[in-house]
Amino acid sequence: MVSVRDRRLRTGGAADRDPRARLQRPVLGHRGRAARGLRRQRPLQLRLPRHPAQTGADSSAGLVANGNAAAEFMGPxxxxxxxxxxxxxxxxxxLGWYPFPATGSDAVVMGGGDGWGVYKDAPDIALxxxxxxxxxxxxxxxxxxxxxVPTHAAAASAIEDExxxxSADALATADYVQLWLDSDLGPAFGGPLNNAIVTIFGGSGAPQDVVRTLEDTAAAQ
Known part of the structure; x- marks a missing residue:
């Protein structure tokens, strides 16, 4: 639930869209095993894939709102x-807030939520x-x-919600911000990445499936 300010956003250009140039197999495998280890501690609700994210009382947000879950991984x-x-x-x-995943340093955060983008051929009126x-x-x-969280730094003083x-304070003190990987990699890779991760938390996937999914997606581009 950490938001991203554009001037510190780490993102790549068109030549950087292939995750094979940026993500290494050992790193993905390690993080996948960490995710599976988290799941084995059973912190998540049963029938995880069946719950919507933010619509209705049985959504993940609804479960938190009505005291049936302790936390939710979500944006600001x-x-x-x-x-x-x-x-x-x-x-x-x-209701409280904490950054996730933990990186070992308050200066490094992952998230997104306050960035704005315009298509490269958009008319001037869009700008x-x-x-x-x-x-x-x-x-x-x-x-x-x-x-x-506002994008304009001077507007942060108007935030009333604790x-x-x-979230804004964490962003202001961060030296490095990584946009959520599904957004950073774009829909061609982000969708398959999300689906592979969901299978891990759902109990039917394995860490190597995430690696294989991205490699197969890259080969098909």
Missing amino acids: WNAGVIGSLTPDETVPEW DFVAYLLNEDVQKRFAASGAG NLRA
């Missing part, structure tokens, strides 16, 4: 989503619209709404 917008799923439709006072969205006044109103404040 999640406090508002959880608030909308409680009986009184307000953000619970007990004008994004410029309007990113001006300080609009960003302060966005921050005060509790919808997310969970968003914690």
